[in-house]
Amino acid sequence: MAAIEVRGLVKIYGATRAVDGVDLDVESGQVFALLGPNGAGKTTTVEILEGHRTATSGSVSVLGMDPQTESRRYREKIGIVLQETAIERELTVTEALDNYGGVYPHRRPTGELIELVGLQDKARARTKTLSGGQQRRLELALGLVGDPDLLFLDEATTGFDPSARRQAWAIVANLASLGKTILLTTHYMDEAQYLADEIAIISHGKIVAEGTPTDLVNRSADKARIRFSLPTGVTASDLPVAASGADDGTVELMVESPTRLLHQLTTWALDRDIELYDLSVARPSLEDVYLQLTGAGDG
Amino acid sequence: MITQQIQYQNKIFWRTPVAAFFTLAFPLMMLVLFTAIFGNDVNANGISTAQFFAPNLAVFAAVSASFTNLAIGTAISRDNGILKRVRGTPMPPWVYMAGRVGSAVYIAAIGVVIMMGVGMAIYGVQVPARGIPAVVLAFLVGVGCFSALGLLVAALAPNGDSTPAIANATLLPLAFVSDIFFSVENPPGWMDLLGDIFPLKHFAIAFRDPLNPGLEGLQIHWGRLGYMLLWGVVAVVLAVRFFRWEPKAGTRREKRAEQSA
Numbered sequence: 001m002a003a004i005e006v007r008g009l010v011k012i013y014g015a016t017r018a019v020d021g022v023d024l025d026v027e028s029g030q031v032f033a034l035l036g037p038n039g040a041g042k043t044t045t046v047e048i049l050e051g052h053r054t055a056t057s058g059s060v061s062v063l064g065m066d067p068q069t070e071s072r073r074y075r076e077k078i079g080i081v082l083q084e085t086a087i088e089r090e091l092t093v094t095e096a097l098d099n100y101g102g103v104y105p106h107r108r109p110t111g112e113l114i115e116l117v118g119l120q121d122k123a124r125a126r127t128k129t130l131s132g133g134q135q136r137r138l139e140l141a142l143g144l145v146g147d148p149d150l151l152f153l154d155e156a157t158t159g160f161d162p163s164a165r166r167q168a169w170a171i172v173a174n175l176a177s178l179g180k181t182i183l184l185t186t187h188y189m190d191e192a193q194y195l196a197d198e199i200a201i202i203s204h205g206k207i208v209a210e211g212t213p214t215d216l217v218n219r220s221a222d223k224a225r226i227r228f229s230l231p232t233g234v235t236a237s238d239l240p241v242a243a244s245g246a247d248d249g250t251v252e253l254m255v256e257s258p259t260r261l262l263h264q265l266t267t268w269a270l271d272r273d274i275e276l277y278d279l280s281v282a283r284p285s286l287e288d289v290y291l292q293l294t295g296a297g298d299g
Numbered sequence: 300m301i302t303q304q305i306q307y308q309n310k311i312f313w314r315t316p317v318a319a320f321f322t323l324a325f326p327l328m329m330l331v332l333f334t335a336i337f338g339n340d341v342n343a344n345g346i347s348t349a350q351f352f353a354p355n356l357a358v359f360a361a362v363s364a365s366f367t368n369l370a371i372g373t374a375i376s377r378d379n380g381i382l383k384r385v386r387g388t389p390m391p392p393w394v395y396m397a398g399r400v401g402s403a404v405y406i407a408a409i410g411v412v413i414m415m416g417v418g419m420a421i422y423g424v425q426v427p428a429r430g431i432p433a434v435v436l437a438f439l440v441g442v443g444c445f446s447a448l449g450l451l452v453a454a455l456a457p458n459g460d461s462t463p464a465i466a467n468a469t470l471l472p473l474a475f476v477s478d479i480f481f482s483v484e485n486p487p488g489w490m491d492l493l494g495d496i497f498p499l500k501h502f503a504i505a506f507r508d509p510l511n512p513g514l515e516g517l518q519i520h521w522g523r524l525g526y527m528l529l530w531g532v533v534a535v536v537l538a539v540r541f542f543r544w545e546p547k548a549g550t551r552r553e554k555r556a557e558q559s560a
Binding site (some may be wrong): 050051052072073075076078080082084085086087088089090091097099100102103104105142146271 | 300303307310312314315376379380381383384386387388389390391459
């Protein structure tokens with residue numbers, strides 16, 4: 001069964017088509033990542049799915065429901081982790097979870113959630129005394145408090161330190177293994193690569209690519225990324241291949257046929273007795289593909 | 300579910316010292332000051348200074364608890380994204396609002412009881428039993444009306460930072476023209492008119508007269524109650540029409556989000 005089915009979604013603000021004909025299919029039990037630069041329409045799309053906004057046109061079905069018309073029954077089955085932590089500052093961690101848990105028919109016990117996000121030491125602390133990272137973890141726990149079938153993670157790990165992020169990933173992976181559906185947006189490509197079964201890249205309100213992380217990388221026209229440090233006394237224009245020297249002295253080339261280019265490059269270097277330090281050849285990463293599709297620098 | 304929301308809102312109130320101080324302690328301080336300045340003698344109308352001020356300041360405390368606290372608290376909760384969170388849960392929005400208003404009524408009642416209690420215990424204020432039904436009625440209608448107005452201010456205020464200024468800049472001048480802090484013998488006509496137009500003066504009279512030992516009967520001011528009810532209904536309609544659950548773009552919080560993104 002499809003957890004999320006979106007057809008021809010359009011959202012117009014004034015003269016701007018923030019979302020411009022988006023189709024999405026997310027299977028039950030999938031971790032689906034929606035990636036895109038700021039202003040590409042990803043938050044608008046997610047907020048329409050959450051029921052916070054109405055679409056200008058198009059059809060939206062989530063968990064077999066229309067988020068607008070069946071708002072209460074629908075919201076019992078979803079969890080939302082907000083981009084910015086929003087918790088009553090005067091309540092303690094336990095009280096906040098009890099308060100919001102109390103409005104769901106199937107709630108997860110507060111103690112279990114506190115343990116899950118590692119806030120045992122802070123259970124009785126007012127939320128305003130938590131560090132930024134701890135607040136984010138409480139925010140995650142609040143998203144899970146109603147034991148949702150579908151969890152929205154809108155840039156949920158922004159502000160996590162690396163170990164907290166790994167922890168959050170483990171929690172999400174664990175939810176996925178329990179058959180929950182997860183829709184996430186993120187700026188971290190490693191996060192999408194690690195967690196997502198399926199990725200859609202959105203740019204200027206349209207889906208520009210969709211597939212598994214591996215698919216997306218394989219589909220890229222460039223088959224390899226060659227990188228090395230620009231030797232001292234050499235400028236980018238001296239090189240036998242068209243390359244732009246990056247400011248930090250690292251040259252990066254995205255190429256379709258790496259063998260030929262490498263041969264040219266190394267022959268040139270050998271002839272001049274130049275060492276190409278830090279020379280590496282790698283498959284393009286998801287980030288390379290992403291930057292290519294969304295226009296480098298926009299993100 | 301509503302009881303639970305009221306309890307959480309009460310908890311938040313008691314843990315916000317500035318709100319608790321201005322709602323409960325500040326009106327008491329004024330009672331102490333006014334009786335010290337004017338003495339507590341019986342005036343020409345046959346009532347003591349405290350007999351006049353205690354009900355007035357009880358009304359002031361009730362209005363602070365409902366109007367001021369609801370306006371500020373709701374707008375700040377919106378800035379902090381809490382209203383948006385609530386909208387993402389199965390809790391019906393009216394239950395959340397009922398929790399806030401229920402808590403305001405509860406705190407207002409505490410403010411009134413403290414004020415009248417101190418008035419009776421220290422300043423010899425009389426609370427005749429025959430006046431209690433009218434006082435309770437005036438309290439409920441008045442607090443209902445000012446809760447609605449508080450939510451209307453929250454609906455119209457651009458952000459939480461500006462609401463304390465908006466709420467106080469409306470309530471304090473209104474309290475002066477409504478004879479809350481003192482009764483002017485022959486006020487200018489415009490002042491009288493302003494007092495009559497807004498609901499605070501009607502609230503104060505409907506609350507004060509039943510407690511006046513010089514008057515007789517139930518002293519239920521149906522006309523004034525009806526007028527406050529009208530204000531309340533209009534405020535509710537407008538508040539519902541203009542209420543926003545999300546912070547306006549460009550509030551402090553949103554800017555911070557953009558910078559970090």
